Amino acid sequence: MITIGAIASAHGVRGQFKVKSFTASPDALTDYGPLQLADGRQLSLKIVGHAKGLLICQAGEVGDRTAAEELRGRELQIARSALPETDDSELYHTDLIGCAVVDEENLRRGTLVGLFDFGAGEVADIQIEGKKQNEMLPFVAPFLMDVNLEARSIQMQFAALEGDDEAEEDGAA
Numbered sequence: 001m002i003t004i005g006a007i008a009s010a011h012g013v014r015g016q017f018k019v020k021s022f023t024a025s026p027d028a029l030t031d032y033g034p035l036q037l038a039d040g041r042q043l044s045l046k047i048v049g050h051a052k053g054l055l056i057c058q059a060g061e062v063g064d065r066t067a068a069e070e071l072r073g074r075e076l077q078i079a080r081s082a083l084p085e086t087d088d089s090e091l092y093h094t095d096l097i098g099c100a101v102v103d104e105e106n107l108r109r110g111t112l113v114g115l116f117d118f119g120a121g122e123v124a125d126i127q128i129e130g131k132k133q134n135e136m137l138p139f140v141a142p143f144l145m146d147v148n149l150e151a152r153s154i155q156m157q158f159a160a161l162e163g164d165d166e167a168e169e170d171g172a173a
């Protein structure tokens with residue numbers, strides 16, 4: 001199952017609720033038919049408005065504010081097979097999560113655990129082998145060197161990151 005949205009809060013008294021959409025176009029959330037909650041319940045969403053970056057939705061399965069409040073924090077999911085096929089220049093983030101991250105010499109450095117966009121481009125969240133703290137690298141060239149979905153491998157440049165570590169160790173920050 002792929003998470004494509006999350007319920008943020010109830011809205012009004014008639015069972016409407018606010019949803020954060022994770023789709024490229026927020027309104028595309030309803031393009032995939034009924035969405036599923038983790039407990040297996042399905043919701044047939046209808047978008048009735050927008051508010052501060054969130055969608056205001058209603059569903060026939062949610063009749064009042066109390067029912068809408070109980071949905072707060074729930075993820076909205078669809079089966080991976082419901083997503084359209086990608087072309088050679090497109091990827092779904094979900095297909096990258098869990099891929100091995102290798103360096104310039106193809107040595108395994110960690111595992112991709114997330115991708116984020118804070119406004120200046122995508123950033124890869126990498127769980128480094130043997131370390132408690134993750135590293136974040138820009139998920140664009142020159143840091144991003146290659147993605148091989150068949151091998152479940154992402155090649156990234158770590159040299160610039162390691163150069164910063166050496167400078168800090170020498171006392172030149």
